[in-house]
Amino acid sequence: MREITVAQATAEALMEEMSKDPTIFIIGEDLTAHGGIFGQFVGIPEKFPDRILDTPISETAIVGAGVGAALTGMRPLVDLHFADFITITMDEIVSQAATMRYMFGGQSKMPLVIWAPDGAGLSAGPHHSKSFESWFMHAPGMKVVVPSTPYDVKGLLKSALRDDDLVLFFQHKKLFKFKGPVPEEEYIIPLKKADVKREGSDVTVVTYSMMVHHTLSAAKRLEKEGISVEVIDLRTIWPFDFDAVAESVKKTGHVVIAHESWKVGGVGAELASQIQEKLFDYLDAPIVRVGAEHVPIPFSPPLEKRVIPDDEDVYRAVKKVLEEA
Amino acid sequence: MSDIDKSTAIKLYRTMVRIRVFETVTEKLFLEGKLPGFVHLYIGEEAIAAGVSASLRRDDYILSTHRGHGHTLAKGGDMKKMMAENYGKVTGYCKGKGGSMHIADFSIGMLGANGVVGGQFPISVGAGLSIKMRKTDQVVVAYFGDGAANRGTFHEALNMASIWKLPIIFVNEDNQYASTTRKVRTLSVEHVAQRACAYNVPGIRCDGNDVIAVYKAAKEAIERARRGEGPTLMSCQTYRLKGHFIGDPEKYRTHEEVEEFWKKEPIGRFEKIAFENGWLTEDEKKAIWEEYQKEAEEAVKFAEESPYPDPEEALKDVFVNPLE
Structure with missing residues (x-):
């Protein structure tokens, strides 16, 4: 079987799903110049130029934009640049996106993926090395995915993009260049399954x-x-x-x-x-x-x-x- | 003579009266101990929701605040479902899970009232972006108070809406107080529309107690947004005639100050103009108030006769697909 990196698996999952579903788009900081700061979106700016949006440095508005778009018929993936910056957007994630369906009595869906590179090991220092996944297990309303291999990244990201609930998708930044076997043919991995x-x-x-x-x-x-x-x-x-x-x-x-x-x-x-x-x-x-x-x-x-x-x-x-x- | 037609004038009036009656009935019920929690009344500010909503379509979106009953009613909301939600009944808009501060009605584009002051700004950007990506001519209205204008979310949303020319009308309801704190102590400008220049968007100040002025200003902003020409920041000067919430001891202002503003309240002010223009007779006025009084009473009856949710309902609606 061919081997590809985690970064390539991420981009493949998105491109396959974006080809099928015109409501999927990507929004975040510094996405198009290099296909994401870890190369996770390489190829997407060329293939889907209108569906990958560079934003101002405005994390609350970026996540809020994802929330508002998800409420009105789109399926956004928000790139948070570094998981550390999630602290800036806690209201948008926890009190808004994760709470809305419940708070509004089941009227709404939240087909939103919040995607963030986390993890230490690159001497990135105190503001670019943290992992916060446990907070989002503690508060209700979120599905939290933390994959480890290219195969899992691809299959789980595809599931996350198809899910009607808020999914937080954390990828360890030391793993983007990690290679592993990924089949050419399409597959998905269901969320929750260990x-x-x-x-x-x-x-x-x-x-x-x-x-x-x-x-x-x-x-x-x-x-x-x-x-x-x-x-x-x-x-x-x-x-x-x-x-x-x-x-x-x-x-x-x-x-x-x-x-x-x-x-x-x-x-x-x-x-x-x-x-x-x-x-x-x-x-x-x-x-x-x-x-x-x-x-x-x-x-x-x-x-x-x-x-x-x-x-x-x-x-x-x-x-x-x-x-x- | 005013330059709006009679049918528009009566539409504006009816919306204001409908809101006033609902809020007055709600206040009475709360004081009688029938409603749990906290309720924030829109009394005195009706001209804003009425004036803005008159130019909105059913498929346009609104985002509202903790003081949101008026916004939903003006958009075409259902009094029965709203009253039942105020009671915490299962027939309410949110099956009793949200309450007065979290009414939503997705069937009329009402994307939710927000309990976090300023929480609506980023979400409005997303609704506007979605419209642009789906290439429709819908618009978004984000209502907010003078206090919310000091949130960082305001800045981020206005900037983003401007650079992407999103179809959003940011409607500031400047009611002079952020909860208990007077606006002059917290706002760096005299009125919020002055901040528009920082975002390169049109800023309009208007008399928020003059429903015709709000209607005209909002109509222009909404048409502009619909044409794809971008957002507008409107600041409507009004006054909160009731406390921040029902039961507010209101130690931050005098009785005399409130009395002065009662003389400027939007409904009485409009009636005077309506009589002068021949839009309304005393009999028609009476009939309109009675009609909404009856609607509100029916809403109360519906709410009181409705059951509370089964306690197990508290464990539902977290996920569309709980993966059990």
Whole structure:
């Protein structure tokens, strides 16, 4: 099978859907000059010049424009440039887009995708390195997608563009050049469905986005020590595929949850809580979480490396969960 | 003599009376303890929604505020559904999930009243952009108060609407107070339309208690937008005759000040002109008030006889497709 990058998979998903549905358009800052700052829209400005719009630096109006267009017959994808800037648009996302259908008694739909590159590891400093996905799991009204591979990006983005609800789509900025197999023929991946990225029998690691790759490297190392790790890539964190998690937990009895965003109040906290509420009797050890230290993301490479988790942290967490059994 | 025709004049009058009656009945119900929550009345500001809506089509869009009953009624809203929503009943516009501050009626282009002051500006840009991309000749009206003009969303939306020449009429209802704070303490200009030059859009100031003046100014702005010539910023000077919400202790203004403005309220002022022009007789006036009084009473009866939503309804309508 051919291999393409995450950036190419993103552009392909959009171009295929835009060819079929004339109501899809892309709006955000600095999109057309280089096909997006990570090359995620390369080819689209030439193919659909009227449907990819460069905006002023006005994040509230950009997201609001997406909301208003989605209410009136269009299916916008809003590019937020960096996920960090989502803080500027919290009212438009949380109180408006995510609330409207409910607040108006089901009268409206919100076919809007808010697309944002998140994640650290590029020494981009405290204002261009954060991951905020857990906030959008905490507040109701949003579907939150956090894919890890070109194949998943393409299939899930196509689903997100076809969905009638608000979808937040976070892609890790270190993964845009990551290559992986993607078939030529069309496919979609349903939202919510998790994927077993590696089968194993001793420990379940529930993860997503960049940490999937760190977890897979840790699993290879652990295999050499005779420890079999099952890697569950959630892909969608809300609503999430509890059945897939449960099936694996029942098999292994040991759970590690790994994400790059802060451990405190993170997605792992909610997952751990739900797992112990529903599967307590299957657990042989306390759940171990892996996440960033509770500090802003620093600039200097050794500092950044100290703060965000990697394969070494997953390796140690797996050892810990087995030692405590 | 005024230069508008009788049928337009009566249309404007009827809309104002319909709003006034609905709001007066709502106030009474709230004071009797029948309505939960908070209600913000439009009494005194009716000329703006009436004057603007007279040139709107059913398929045009409006975005409204926490003081939004008048905007929806003027666009053709249903009194029964609105009153039922005020009561929190399942037959209300939003099945009781939104309440007075969040009325929407997508069947008449009413895209929602916003509880966040200034939250409507960015959304209006999206509706305007959608019209432009779909190549229709619809327009968008975004109503907002003098307080909302100080939100950053105002600046971002006006700039974006201007560069893309979007068909949006930003209608400022300058009622002199942002909640309890007098406008002169919070607004850098005398009136909001002065800010239009910063966005390179036409800025029109008009007497918001003169329904004919609002009608004429809005008509021109709406026609301009429909022709694809871009947005307009209108500032209508008015006065909020009631408190910020029903029950507001109103310590920030004097009784005398309010009394002075009651003398300038838009309905009585229009009636005087209507009588002079022969548009209206005392009997016709009486009949119009009675007609809307009856409509409002029927709306109250409908709301009172309607059931509250089943508590389980609280768990529905988050998603179109919940992926369960």
